[in-house]
Amino acid sequence: DADVTQTPRNRITKTGKRIMLECSQTKGHDRMYWYRQDPGLGLRLIYYSFDVKDINKGEISDGYSVSRQAQAKFSLSLESAIPNQTALYFCATSSVRNTGELFFGEGSRLTVL
């Protein structure tokens, strides 16, 4: 089983719908991240969390919210999806002892029509 699991892996939805992408990890890491990947733009940070009570906005947090339900779970929500949120979303984890090295999930491809 993957250490960092994202669900769903693929999702097609319509404009205005609420969408939640979930991430769970078995690595025991304290830090979790959500990134978005668009062709030609690399990966951009949406939100990150250092522990359950510590949530931080990244470069492109507008239109997104997150919830850190437990150390192992970090979900990303789109309250009202729009077409330009169509992208590949990655969850990642890291340990404070392995500063900066991220362990990525397999990605969630979201299409907003």
Next chain:
Amino acid sequence: AQKVTQAQTEISVVEKEDVTLDCVYETRDTTYYLFWYKQPPSGELVFLIRRNSFDEQNEISGRYSWNFQKSTSSFNFTITASQVVDSAVYFCALSGSNSGYALNFGKGTSLLVTP
């Protein structure tokens, strides 16, 4: 602010050629980390290397080598004797204390190795 620039958007080489992927970074942190990740066509992100700002030693791992030069704020990646399986998008990334060590990625370089 932190910034990573990968000026080469796409590179195409013939198998067995050597290829260097450029990475230039900007940061105000005195302690920072540089990374390279590989994203093959299957889409997963594969960690290749981490280098901290106090260690300018070059590193070689098989056909891969990395050249870190603080004087030019560069962390270049060379693949020697490229193979078709090296075809992927390669990302350079930077983390530092000012961003809570979250990674800032460059836009990536797409490498195509043809037989």
